[in-house]
Amino acid sequence: xxxxxxxxxxxxxxxxxxxxxxxxxxRLSGEPELAxxxxxxxxxxxxxxxxxPDAPEAWLISVAMNLFRNVKSSRxxxxxxxxxxxSEGVLGDPPPSPEQAAIAGxxxxxxxxxxxxxxxxxxxxxxxxxxxxxxxxxxxxLELNExxxxxxxxxxxxxxxxxxxxxSDAP
Amino acid sequence: xxxxxxxxxxxxxxxxxxxxxxxxxxxxxxTECRERLDAAGRDEAEVFALLRQLxxxxxxxxxxxxxxxxxxxxxxxxxxxxxxxxxxxxxGVAYAVPGSPLRDWVRSVAAWIGGxxxxxxxxPGQTPGPxxxxxxxxxxxxxxxxxxxxxxxxxxxxxxxxxxxxxxRGPLGAASYTSDANxxxxxxxxxxxxxxxxxxxxxxxxxxxxxxKRIFLKDRARVVTNAAxxxxxxxxxxxxx
Numbered sequence: 549x550x551x552x553x554x555x556x557x558x559x560x561x562x563x564x565x566x567x568x569x570x571x572x573x574x575r576l577s578g579e580p581e582l583a584x585x586x587x588x589x590x591x592x593x594x595x596x597x598x599x600x601p602d603a604p605e606a607w608l609i610s611v612a613m614n615l616f617r618n619v620k621s622s623r624x625x626x627x628x629x630x631x632x633x634x635s636e637g638v639l640g641d642p643p644p645s646p647e648q649a650a651i652a653g654x655x656x657x658x659x660x661x662x663x664x665x666x667x668x669x670x671x672x673x674x675x676x677x678x679x680x681x682x683x684x685x686x687x688x689x690l691e692l693n694e695x696x697x698x699x700x701x702x703x704x705x706x707x708x709x710x711x712x713x714x715x716s717d718a719p
Numbered sequence: 720x721x722x723x724x725x726x727x728x729x730x731x732x733x734x735x736x737x738x739x740x741x742x743x744x745x746x747x748x749x750t751e752c753r754e755r756l757d758a759a760g761r762d763e764a765e766v767f768a769l770l771r772q773l774x775x776x777x778x779x780x781x782x783x784x785x786x787x788x789x790x791x792x793x794x795x796x797x798x799x800x801x802x803x804x805x806x807x808x809x810x811g812v813a814y815a816v817p818g819s820p821l822r823d824w825v826r827s828v829a830a831w832i833g834g835x836x837x838x839x840x841x842x843p844g845q846t847p848g849p850x851x852x853x854x855x856x857x858x859x860x861x862x863x864x865x866x867x868x869x870x871x872x873x874x875x876x877x878x879x880x881x882x883x884x885x886x887x888r889g890p891l892g893a894a895s896y897t898s899d900a901n902x903x904x905x906x907x908x909x910x911x912x913x914x915x916x917x918x919x920x921x922x923x924x925x926x927x928x929x930x931x932k933r934i935f936l937k938d939r940a941r942v943v944t945n946a947a948x949x950x951x952x953x954x955x956x957x958x959x960x
Contacts, residue, residue: 555786562782570777580775588778588785593883595789597855610857614883618921656772663773678767683734691859691900698728702759705766712769 557600562591568679569608573616575675578660586615605681606688613689662711670704677701720745722752731759853888853915854896856903858922863902866929866958872911873958875927877935877944878951880917885925889914907958914958929958 566587573583590612594604601607663671669690676686686701687694722730722745729736736742746752856862862885866875880886887896887905893912897904905914918925918937927935934956936943946954 558786559782562785566780566782566785567777571774574775575770575773578773584778584780588780588788591782591785592789595786607857611883614857614919614921618881618883618919652772659769659772663770674766675770677732678770683729683732688900696725698725698732698734701732702724702728705763708766709762 554599558591558595561594561600561604565605565608566591568681569612572609572675572679573612575663575678576671577616577620582616582619586612586619589615603685603688606685609676609681609685609689658712662708665711666704666707670707673697673700674704674708677704721749722746722755727752727756727759730756731763850891851888851915852891852893852896853886854898854903855884855886856898857883857900858885858919858925859900860923861901862922862925864916864925864927865902865904865931866914866927867904867906868908869929869958869960870907870909870911871959873907874913875916875935875956875958876913876953877916877918877927877956878953879920879937882917882919883921884917884919885922886917887914927956934958 569590570583570587573586574580577583590608593611594600594608663674666674672690673686676689681689683694683697686692686697692700722742726736726742728734730742730746746756864885864887866873885903887903889905889907889910890912893910894905894907894914896906907914916927922937923939925937926933934944935946935954942948942954944954944956946956948954
């Protein structure tokens with residue numbers, strides 16, 4: 549059973565990190581419901597652990613990525629945590645006009661295509677950097693040398709820009 | 720000497736830099752490096768604005784809801800009843816087996832209730848299992864589980880799981896455990912215990928070694944070990960020298 553102090557730490561961490569983790573997974577997968585499930589499952593596992601690991605943010609990313617790979621490979625999502633009301637929260641953006649939807653869809657598609665053309669490591673670096681994770685957490689989550697994270701982030705941004713601006717030019 | 724790219728990025732992101740005083744001093748006096756820092760900030764802001772186009776509204780959930788999902792679910796009364804029936808059935812089968820120690824135990828308990836003798840202590844094989852201790856870690860791409868000592872009589876029972884963490888459990892006090900992203904070390908010196916190891920099916924490569932000698936390898940879907948897969952899908956690996 550978790551102690552009261554752990555519960556408080558968990559709540560504080562959840563409030564700081566849940567949306568970051570969700571947004572990272574959402575951008576990575578393009579599947580908001582899957583991202584919400586995986587982010588919640590990662591926090592559930594953290595709560596069941598009963599204590600915070602040394603680097604909770606990096607731990608959450610690693611667990612979420614393992615879950616994400618698991619789900620993507622099997623597509624057997626054994627637990628759907630979102631109630632129908634919450635599900636509306638994920639996908640319930642106000643409906644745009646058809647014209648707005650078409651423009652937004654085209655712009656989003658271009659960004660998605662550029663992101664998908666990046667090598668896996670650059671994509672994850674770029675998205676973790678965009679969420680403001682510390683270099684230490686990024687290094688731990690991606691098993692990279694912390695001393696070169698800044699340079700790698702700059703390269704990932706440049707590669708993304710190249711893909712975005714010239715879709716025919718692979719990185 | 721101008722700032723290198725790592726220094727520019729670290730300044731932009733508020734990350735620590737080596738020798739921050741001289742870096743700040745250089746930046747104050749070097750227009751070119753200040754322009755590079757500004758340009759990097761603008762570039763990043765533009766890229767992040769593009770990425771925001773992918774965003775959906777986050778789910779409306781909170782820590783309390785997630786914590787309540789994490790608590791064990793109490794089985795419904797029907798499940799309790801089914802469990803009790805199952806136990807009763809198993810006890811009946813165990814009693815009926817010829818030579819079952821359960822018969823003698825039941826007789827002695829009946830005699831004790833009748834006042835003739837005290838109930839016997841359960842035989843060693845019937846004692847409740849010892850309390851367990853262990854460790855769990857999220858495995859990196861090449862993860863090694865090491866038992867520091869070969870021990871006669873010691874075993875590792877290995878199974879593949881749908882979880883995300885490698886876990887090792889053994890009787891309380893049988894070993895001490897340490898881990899990092901790439902390895903998990905079990906100091907099992909002097910213990911002939913059996914350790915339960917769970918390895919995620921999704922883990923890319925996990926090795927188990929005893930004093931440096933490999934006894935088990937899971938490399939993606941492939942498992943390499945001298946031990947045969949047992950009923951229940953686990954492998955019983957001796958930790959003997």
